[in-house]
Amino acid sequence: MRVVLVNPSMGAYYRHSKVAAAITLSPPLNLGLLAGALRRAGHQVVLWDLEAEDPSASEPAELERRFAQARPDMVGVSFRTPLFPQAKNIAAAARKACPSARIIAGGVHPSTRPEQTLEKADFDVAVRGEGDHSILELADGVPLADIQGITHRGGANADRPLHMDLDNLAMGAWDLVDLKRYQTPSLVAKTVPVADLEFSRGCRAQCVYCTKGVFGSTWRHKSPDRFVAELVHAKAHGFKAFNLVDDSFTTITSRAIATCEEMMRQRLDMPWSLTNGIRVANVNEEFFRIARAAGCRLLAFGFESGSDAVLHRIKKGATVAQARRAVQWARKYGFTILGYFMVGLPGETPETIRETAQFAADLDVDFAKFSITMPLPGTPLWHEWARHIDMDTVDFSIHNNGNHLYEHPDFSWPELEAHTRAAYRTFYGRPKYVARRVMRAMRNKELGQQLRYSAELGTGGLMEAFQRR
Ligand code: B12
Ligand code: SF4
Known part of the structure; x- marks a missing residue:
């Protein structure tokens, strides 16, 4: 066919x-x-x-x-x-x-x-x-x-059980894409083209805003051998770096470590990143040491909030103290760290939003992204907040962070936007932060590139970039 x-x-x-x-x-x-x-x-x-x-x-x-x-x-x-x-x-x-x-x-x-x-x-x-x-x-x-x-014109068939043996999935058909089209470096990826790859599927946590409709809550993973074979395959097709898009790469930390060790054994020499975020509750110092040695340069954490009460309310299964400890380890081994935070979570007050912004500044990660909470179809939060959205008239194209799609139960939309801007100012407006970025760019001979990004992004663009991502 x-x-x-x-x-x-x-x-x-x-x-x-x-x-x-x-x-x-x-x-x-x-x-x-x-x-x-x-x-x-x-x-x-x-x-x-x-x-x-x-x-x-x-x-x-x-x-x-x-x-x-x-x-x-x-x-x-x-x-x-x-x-x-x-x-x-x-x-x-x-x-x-x-x-x-x-x-x-x-x-x-x-x-x-x-x-x-x-x-x-x-x-x-x-x-x-x-x-x-x-x-x-x-x-x-x-x-x-x-x-x-599947659902078809004749009705909805029974669910398909989750795919348990990820080693028997096909390898990506990368010869079908023209890698010349994927050569533009970005703020978070300097070595291109970057392959998006997966080691595992699913996540055991139950965050109330997260879509589990495809991979569910059962964590499944590939064997280290098979995963490294995929890296070899991607490299042979011309990829120079890769990014793991897993929901929760470190669910069983020892498996993540074994995979990194296999990468080292094969001497792949491909820088990689974890931009989808790892859970602060599922890491130990050894993981950071080995991941860095295996070529991981950049990682993101889904911190979401600086308030333990809010983290509990959203069923994050993680604490502020775990976040601080994870960042200490990641910094010790020289990672570039991205922090994802959310504004307007259930149970949030203006005070907890300010706590989150201050928490981000205290963690002093390299980049912070503050997203206005968005109820996504199929999530517990959707059932709680979005049941009044008229599905016949809703404009799905604006279903991204930052767009006024729904009425928040506790904040007006302008309030949410103002809190988000304030959080960005708290984080990016610190003189210490600006000075460090300039120093680092000079040391890495990237000042020109950073200036180009700044010019492209315009005033406040860095904030907006991470606001939108
Ligand atoms: C990487 C990523 C991105 C990248 C996109 C890169 C890309 N080219 O895809 C970026 C950063 C740009 C991004 C942006 C956003 N993302 Co995103 N992203 C992801 C992430 C982490 C991995 C995607 C991935 O590659 N998965 C692995 C592949 C194999 O899984 P998959 O795509 O689901 O495919 C499987 C099935 O769905 C199915 N399938 C998929 N396509 C097709 C097609 C056919 C024909 C068939 C038969 C089957 C099929 O088969 C596949 C194999 O089993 C997922 C989380 C996740 N684990 O999936 C979130 C996720 C997809 N993102 C999400 C969200 C919310 C967003 C944003 C809206 C966030 C925002 N900033 O506002 C934007 C949307 C931008 C937009 N306008 O579309 C939600 C989606 C919610 C929803 N209802 O759509 C997810 C699920 C995260 C979550 N758990 O809530 N994202
Ligand atoms: S930890 Fe991440 S992937 Fe897992 S449920 Fe929470 S948001 Fe979703």
């Missing part, structure tokens, strides 16, 4: 906006894996990463032209919630150009809102959860009624 897989473009929101300097563009891991699985089963696949193409590639007429030329039997589109409008346009263009092709939706949004995906867009099937097997069965022509984990 001929299959076209499409990653919609975040367009103006990220890549063609002021915040581009803080974003690392990598080929889509999800479609790379699905393409690998389809090819392993003998199907012909092309992958269009519209994110890496000129905006004209996302125009309906151009999409129709390309679909007509590719003549696929099946089209697969991957999307998160804010990309639903773009995904809708892609499905419409595919339908027009190739009426007999089966059009499939997959990814986080179709997983959490499958019925609505079919109702509002011209998809035949919404794949819920992990797609690695479902897409194969769809391509192999298994009758829809017999495929687990």
Whole structure:
């Protein structure tokens, strides 16, 4: 079967906006894996990463032209919630150009809102959860009624059990993407192109704002050998660095350490990062020592709040004291540290928001991002806060941090924005911080690059970049 897989473009929101300097563009891991699985089963696949193409590639007429030329039997589109409008346009263009092709939706949004995906867009099937097997069965022509984990025009089938043996997943089909399109360094990635890769799936924590609709709460991981084989594979295709997108790489710290040791044994010489964040409750000093020795340069922590009461209320399963200790260790081994914080969490007061901002400044991490809490479909917070959002009229394209999509129970939207700006000022406005960044840039001979970023981002741009990421 001929299959076209499409990653919609975040367009103006990220890549063609002021915040581009803080974003690392990598080929889509999800479609790379699905393409690998389809090819392993003998199907012909092309992958269009519209994110890496000129905006004209996302125009309906151009999409129709390309679909007509590719003549696929099946089209697969991957999307998160804010990309639903773009995904809708892609499905419409595919339908027009190739009426007999089966059009499939997959990814986080179709997983959490499958019925609505079919109702509002011209998809035949919404794949819920992990797609690695479902897409194969769809391509192999298994009758829809017999495929687990899909919703189709005839109804919703039973869930597909989680994929437990991650070692038998396909390797990413990286030859299907043109790595020349992924060569722009960013504030957080100096060595490019960067491969997004995964060692594990799932996370045992139960944070009330987090989407668990794809990988769930059961932590599964690859063997160190298999994971390193993937690194060798990525390196052979031209990647120079990688980023682990795992929900919780260090869930069992000894496994993370064993994987780092295997990387060292293989002498891969690929810098790597953990920008999705690791849990401060699941680390020990040994992990930081070994990860640094294995080439990890940058890591992020999901601190979220400087108030233990708020951390408890959001079921973070971590404490302020654990955060301080994790940062001490990470600093000791020379990591660049990113801190993720949230504003307007449940149970928050103006005082706890100020505590969080001061906590970020005290931790003195290298970059801090303060996001206004956003209820995402399928999360406990969505059920608590967003039940009044009218799903028929909601504009999903603004479903990103910082946009006024819902009424917060305790703060007006201007208050949330003002608190967020104040938090950024508390963190980035410290003379000590500014002086240290300039010194570091001079030492690393990056002053020119940093000035270029500053020019691109404009006044306050650094704040905005991390606000948006
Ligand atoms: C890396 C990442 C990013 C990167 C994106 C990089 C990229 N090119 O994808 C950046 C930093 C840009 C980003 C931005 C945002 N992100 Co983000 N991100 C992630 C992260 C950490 C990893 C994504 C990943 O690669 N996963 C691994 C792949 C293999 O998993 P997957 O994509 O789900 O794919 C599987 C299935 O979904 C399915 N599948 C996927 N596509 C398809 C297609 C077809 C046809 C089929 C059949 C199946 C299928 O099969 C795959 C294999 O099993 C996830 C968390 C996570 N663990 O997934 C959050 C996550 C996707 N992000 C999330 C959010 C909230 C955001 C932001 C909205 C945050 C913000 N700043 O406002 C923005 C959205 C920007 C936008 N306009 O879309 C939420 C999504 C919630 C939602 N309802 O959409 C997640 C789930 C985090 C969470 N737990 O809440 N993100
Ligand atoms: S620790 Fe991270 S991935 Fe795990 S539930 Fe909380 S937010 Fe989600």
